[in-house]
Amino acid sequence: MTVEFRALHKSFGATKALDGLDLTARQGELLALLGPSGCGKTTALRMLAGFERPDSGQVLVDGEDISDIPAHRRDAGMVFQSYSLFPHLTAADNVAFGLRMRKVGAAERRARAAELLELVGLPQHADRYPHQMSGGQQQRVALARALALRPKVLLLDEPLSALDAKVRVQLREEIRRLQQELAITTVFVTHDQEEALSTADRVAVMRDGRLEQCASPAELYDSPSTPFVAEFVGTMNRLPGLATGDGSVEVLGQRLPVRGDAATSGTVDVLVRPEAVDAAADEQGSARVTATAFHGAVTRLTVALADGTTVKADIPSHRARGLVAGAAATVTLPERPVLVEARAA
Amino acid sequence: MAGLTNRRGIRWWRGAVALAAGLYFLVPLACSVLFTVDVPGRGFTLGAYTGILSASGFTSSLLLTLELAAATIVLVLGLLVPALLAARLGAPRLRPLLEVVCSLPLVVPSVALVAGYSGVLRWGPQYLSRTPLFETFVAVQNADFPVVLVLAYSVMALPLAYRALDAGMRAVDVRTLMEAARSCGASPVRAVFQAVLPNLRGALMNASFLTLALVLGEYTVGALLGFRPFAVWIVGIGGSQAQLSVAVSVLSLLLTWALLLVFAAASRPRTRTPRRARAKAAPALVPQESAT
Structure with a gap:
């Protein structure tokens, strides 16, 4: 039927x-x-x-x-x-x-x-x-x-x-x-x-x-x-990025391919899931861990970037030990295509 | 300490209010009963009560009133239930209008109402004497069963019946019941009769009882239009046989109470749960809650 x-x-x-x-x-x-x-x-x-x-x-x-x-x-x-x-x-x-x-x-x-x-x-x-x-x-x-x-x-x-x-x-x-x-x-x-x-x-x-x-x-x-x-299903981070219009976007100092509408250019929001965000303790890092929540196998970190943007990152708990609230960190994204949305002016 | 005194104070007041209200209702009643059984010069006698059945006009006027009441109940429910259901299911915006219309009789005194009725009844036959409507005017005033009284009583009962039915419909989710029944294959009419109305039993009973009580006690319209329902008969007999008329009043009060009890018993939700299930149900409810 x-x-x-x-x-x-x-x-x-x-x-x-x-x-x-x-x-x-x-x-x-x-x-x-x-x-x-x-x-x-x-x-x-x-x-x-x-x-x-x-x-x-x-x-x-x-x-x-x-x-x-x-x-x-x-x-x-x-x-x-x-x-x-x-x-x-x-x-x-x-x-x-x-x-x-x-x-x-x-x-x-x-x-x-x-x-x-x-x-x-x-x-x-x-x-x-x-x-x-x-x-x-x-x-x-x-x-x-x-x-x-x-x-x-x-x-x-x-x-x-x-x-x-x-x-x-x-x-x-x-x-x-x-x-x-x-x-x-x-x-x-x-x-x-x-x-x-x-x-x-x-x-x-x-x-x-x-x-x-x-x-x-x-x-x-x-x-x-x-x-x-993307935002309605699951948790999604919005990171500020700059789309170049040729199908790639600069975000967190990286250059990643854009999935879907590649023609977007200018300032955009890059949408990434917490499990796709990696964070590592780094004395020189400009980001700061503001909160951690232990979920068993993973720990969810809330990290404030230098520009004030808040990012959620799910890190395997064994790697999250050094990342306590207040610690300096670096946030990176995997080399995978990302979804972008033009930022409302 | 202050709270304790306070509570005691409240309890004391409650007793006092109950006593005052009790006296207010019971003293006149007791005096009425005393008046009917203690006849000056003859001492204690139940003659007034035994004489009721043989008094001329008692049975006929009571029967007439009960018939009128039954017809009024049928008419009022027949008008209001479909109207209220339709407003609830199809046109919620009409509900305030319905409420205002049904409350109008409260602001029109029955004397004014009856003045209007007698005006129409006098005017109608004159102007319509050559039409078939003339016969209609005659028929509605048939003294054996004055339909015009049913019409008047129905208007007067609207506010009471409306409140009772509206309260009942607020208590159940009429729309969901209708839709659930329809998704089970019931046509709209069957859904109303098999899924909605059984759950409005209490409200239907309340509306019927209020209408019945109104018709039993209604004097003005019946008397001014020249008919002889029960209340008119009581007042009429009071002029000639004072004891008898009070005895009838006392009895009709008891009759009303008895009917109230019958209606209350009938409107209680059915509990034909087998004893076996009931015994299990009570203790099992709480732990089962988390088990589902």
Whole structure:
């Protein structure tokens, strides 16, 4: 089952929620829609669910335009951000709700509900009401309910954001396991990059109603195609540099090739990840270590350059011993192409 | 030390206020009861109460009032529930307008309302005598079931029912319930009936009860339009049989309380959890929280 958004536009009054979104989710993959709040990711999901209509553009499922099909005939199971279980029904009745709407017999409903509760690890909670369950348990039941009708697509609208950190990690692993087990095409909306990178097959980063980049987590992290993606995914340093316009940039006294838009010239920001920055203790160095944070295998140094720019550098902990706060240091970059962005005047 | 004295002071005041309020409500009630059972010259007698059932007009006026109340409840809920749901789901900007419209009856005294009604009822038949609407005007004033009273009561009940329903809808996430039901394959109508309304039971019951209480006690409109619902009958009988009329008032008060209790019991959330699950649920909740 493939899902395709084609040139979707949607405005709410003066606010543009979607501004020409083009995106495809492949058969059986977990696609995460990632972006800051207001980027249109939830609107896109709600269009797929049938709760919003696009102003223009199409939503295609297996190549078929579903824009005119009402929400209850779309075959899409959805888990919501807020706890959405029906408060007047038990866990089993909640899971069986969709089957009741499809007029499935009582015995079959019960059996299927039990099977689904087993699948999400809550077989003993069948008779509980939502208010008798924790947030994590409620979202598991909501997941079981979304899967009850064997939907073609599973839609997850920030299903973990109301849960505490530990439950969140467990549940996202479980969602991933279930999704792979059932091989169901899944669209997962989140604003949490760690959640997106750790669970999704591909991550679509959105900004202002458009797609910035859609790629596998590793590709997104290692070779972000735009400065926005680079900064939104992971931590990114901005170092002042001077682009020469011939595809190279001078930064920290080094000359490095520019990745992407090579024609940029003038003062630029050079974007580098903390793990790509090297720092070494150096009496003659013009930089000063201002803070260190031990993370086990690596230590994150915060270094102030001579011009006042702050740089974060992840150094193997065994090499970071001499680099205490206040120590003089030299900062260098590896000889690799770097991403640059013209500096706002 | 100061805090302790303070708290004691508060407790003392609470008692005093409760006592004063209790006296304010109970003394007139007790006096009413005493008045009905202690007849000068005949001593203690329950004659006023036993005479109620045989008093002419009691059963018919009470039945009429209950029928009017039922019709009013149906009309008010039938108008308000779809309007409030539609405003909440489709046009949130209309909510303030709805609130103002529903609160208007509070500022129009029932005497003014009834003056308007009788004006229309007098004017209408004159001008519409040659049209089928003439029959309509006659029908709404049928003394066996005066529809015009249902209309008047519905307007008067709007503010009360609106508050009760609005409070209930604030307490549940109507939009998410609707969307969850729709993503489970329920059509919009089924989603309302199977997912939203069951969770508004308390609010629906409250709105119904307030409407019922209003209709049971309403005198002005019924009397001025010349009908004889329960409250009008009580006042009428008071002129000729004082004891009987007070006995009826005391009984109708008890009846209202009894109905209140019934509604309260019916609006409580269902707890048909099997005992087995309930016994497990209580202690298990806290540790399970971290286990999920």
